[in-house]
Amino acid sequence: MEVNSVVELSLLYDFYGGLMKDNKRRIFEDYVLNDYSLSEIAKEQGISRQGVHDTIKRCTKELRDYEEKLCLxxxxxxxxxxxxxxxxxxxxxxxxxxxxxxxxxxxxxxxxxxxx
Amino acid sequence: MEVNSVVELSLLYDFYGGLMKDNKRRIFEDYVLNDYSLSEIAKEQGISRQGVHDTIKRCTKELRDYEEKLCLxxxxxxxxxxxxxxxxxxxxxxxxxxxxxxxxxxxxxxxxxxxx
Missing domain, CATH: 1.10.287 (Helix Hairpins)
Structure with missing residues (x-):
């Protein structure tokens, strides 16, 4: 992941991560904070690589929406x-x-x- | 409403009000920020006084839940x-x-x- 993305996503996670559902949060954490690859997470979670990718994309949108609404x-x-x-x-x-x-x-x- | 409640609810609204649904937010604003009575809001919205009361109670719980999760x-x-x-x-x-x-x-x- 690009450094810029990591910085943005970590910040979004710090502020609004508490609102994410547990299972989604774990996947997001593994990717953004623990720097696991999509394949590693897929294997760990027993889902497809594409599934992990989609979850992270949805989580990112969710977090960005919170910031768009709250600007905190x-x-x-x-x-x-x-x-x-x-x-x-x-x-x-x-x-x-x-x-x-x-x-x-x-x-x-x-x-x-x-x-x- | 008690002064303490107004202060708490206004603060919660300032931080997390952006996440409330529009129709609920309007009722909450009228009660907490504009100091309308339950009956006045009920008349304005065309719903029962009890309905207004329940909406405000649910909104308050929703906002408190955000703070409990995020502590911002x-x-x-x-x-x-x-x-x-x-x-x-x-x-x-x-x-x-x-x-x-x-x-x-x-x-x-x-x-x-x-x-x-």
Missing amino acids: IEKFQKTKEMVNQIRNISKNVQESGNMVEIAKIETLSAKILEEY | IEKFQKTKEMVNQIRNISKNVQESGNMVEIAKIETLSAKILEEY
């Missing part, structure tokens, strides 16, 4: 980005002793809280 | 609390000029990022 990953990512900025600013302030930047930390944290 | 509100609340601490610390540092506290901002932001 998007929201989390934005927060993460701002918290990252806060961390960098606090490092800079400690190193430089320049207090001016602290106002930015307040602005950023206020912005995060507004969005909750 | 819990996660958001923890982040919010830490961002609140960051904001307060940045205010204090600006007022007091005491730089020591800035290390705490870095620790808190690192902690938030770790959990993502």
